Amino acid sequence: MNISRMKSSCPPMKDEEWPVEIAEMKAGFAGSLNVYRTMAHHPALLKAWAPLRQHIVKDSALGPVRSELVILRAAHRMGSAYEWAHHVIRARALGISDARIREMGGTPAGEDGLIARAVDALFDNARLSTEIEQALSSSMGTQAVLDLIATVGFYSVLGYMLMTFNTPIDEHVADEMAKRPI
Structure with missing residues (x-):
């Protein structure tokens, strides 16, 4: 990014x-x-x-870890350096490993892969396929599916603002990323 x-x-x-x-x-x-x-x-x-x-x-019904994974994938898809850096720091604070964080920018497996496919579907098709929605509902529940969709929309809007106005990454986050790059 x-x-x-x-x-x-x-x-x-x-x-x-x-x-x-x-x-x-x-x-x-x-x-x-x-x-x-x-x-x-x-x-x-x-x-x-x-x-x-x-x-x-x-x-959010997603819970903190799933939420961060959704946000990381959305940041990756948008190319939002601000959101990526801020949420790497937040993900680390939740105990999410750097390897798992990096995978959200690639092709993760298991439930992380399902989350990535869901975020990708929203970016690519503006909807979840029946297959993805049902898999998410079975794994997380319908409220979490709705929150996943809302989270992608929420962070997309923030990303649009951040990238339009070239909002600088907050100093404490930039310092942390410089010390511990992903």
Whole structure:
């Protein structure tokens, strides 16, 4: 994945620029990452985004490990260096091995392969085939299938924003990736 060095036309907002109408969000998730500091240029969108983010990131029926695998595959498919780097760090924090993380950029086997095929189907066909949907439902349940679809959509939208505005990878993530490349 190519990390663009171009200057952003919509850079992450600095603390002193933070919009007053979302002042309460700066101390939480929104102020902690460049993706949300970029989205802060549109306070109403960031406010509307927060409840869906809570579900996708914290409350998904996929659970944390499967969620990270879905996000890694989506980041790989989009070519989003920001999402890939951030979610390598999150995956490692969950105990996912570097080998397993790398496989999400290739052709993983087992349930990881099923997840990769599902993400690929959404990118390639805008839907899950009956075969993939039934395999996912049998393995994870219908709510997890719905959350997988929502997660791919959620992170695709973030990826579009990140890549459009050349949002820089957060410094702590870039430092960690430099110390421990995948």
